[in-house]
């Protein structure tokens with residue numbers, strides 16, 4: 404196991420009906436001037452907006468609406484102006500990963516006078532400045548952003564979707580599974596795949612095999628997603644299903660499962676290229692790429708990981724070779740069972756015209772190969788994209 408430091412200060416408030424009694428104080432501890440951020444209006448339809456505004460009564464509220472999926476730098480720029488002009492003390496992000504990710508970068512941008520895209524291109528700049536506290540009310544189980552320092556921001560002008568890390572995790576995260584009853588089947592499947600992908604990215608790590616704490620955490624969270632995603636798809640109002648998916652999303656990417664590892668991700672950087680060029684749903688893109696990536700990384704060296712996954716997650720029995728190969732089959736079948744596209748043409752990507760540019764950018768800009776267990780060249784990425792056409 405590698406040396407590691409683990410510190411995560413997010414105050415988690417998990418469960419139903421806590422906003423009315425706890426939200427005001429959770430915000431007011433940081434000041435009176437709050438920027439409330441949200442997306443395209445699902446919170447108005449569900450009644451959540453009204454509940455939030457009622458709970459914030461008496462505070463000085465400014466609003467930023469319209470933060471889109473795969474959040475764009477334009478929304479961050481708009482937020483930067485609002486936090487500066489109104490001298491905001493704290494941001495309340497109400498939504499899924501897109502709203503929370505954008506809010507974290509806006510929180511840094513209050514203390515930066517240049518274009519916030521600079522902060523995305525170079526996260527080190529964010530560690531040199533202050534960051535407003537972010538409180539969030541999560542409405543979609545997927546990203547783990549509610550308990551990590553990451554954000555992913557898109558710039559359509561430069562065709563880039565890039566990850567950026569800041570100094571702080573959200574200060575307080577309200578995780579009420581019942582707020583996710585209204586999430587569509589498409590987004591429920593995409594969110595579940597995102598959680599699953601966070602786990603596979605962290606599982607295949609050259610130092611991971613002897614780290615049983617990490618292995619057990621990842622395998623346990625994987626079993627949780629595999630079990631409960633189909634239930635949430637069948638029964639959107641099933642509290643246990645939504646609760647398990649929500650806590651799985653948080654636990655999968657709050658830093659714990661990667662402790663003691665050398666970790667570098669492969670599928671996410673490639674998906675970020677797909678979303679940058681075609682603005683597709685992140686989790687659906689991951690689900691298309693993941694089985695082909697598993698095919699690519701399978702070797703005698705990685706086989707023990709496939710065997711553990713097969714035995715501990717998919718309940719497979721038999722000799723090691725059979726279990727290892729069946730693990731990929733089972734993963735493919737589970738992803739397909741979630742009823743979202745499994746090929747690039749299924750999400751409207753009909754040609755390979757951008758594959759060379761995307762493969763180059765995945766390796767050179769999204770740093771795909773830095774410490775990856777199985778490194779990928781641009782040619783490997785291109786082959787993976789080709790394989791994902793069918």
Ligand SMILES: NC(=O)c1ccc[n+]([C@@H]2O[C@H](COP(=O)([O-])OP(=O)(O)OC[C@H]3O[C@@H](n4cnc5c(N)ncnc54)[C@H](O)[C@@H]3O)[C@@H](O)[C@H]2O)c1
Pocket residue numbers: 442443444445471472473474498499500501502504542543544545546547548551552553554555582583584585586587590593594597656685686
């Ligand atoms: N910061 C991280 O660690 C991290 C990790 C993985 C992915 N991401 C990024 O997060 C983004 C995706 O976030 P996401 O998957 O949470 O989805 P999202 O925030 O983009 O939301 C997807 C859609 O679901 C709708 N929605 C949200 N909550 C709803 C509800 N309760 N009922 C009905 N509709 C609802 C939204 O309005 C939106 O249209 C991508 O940009 C991805 O790259 C970030």
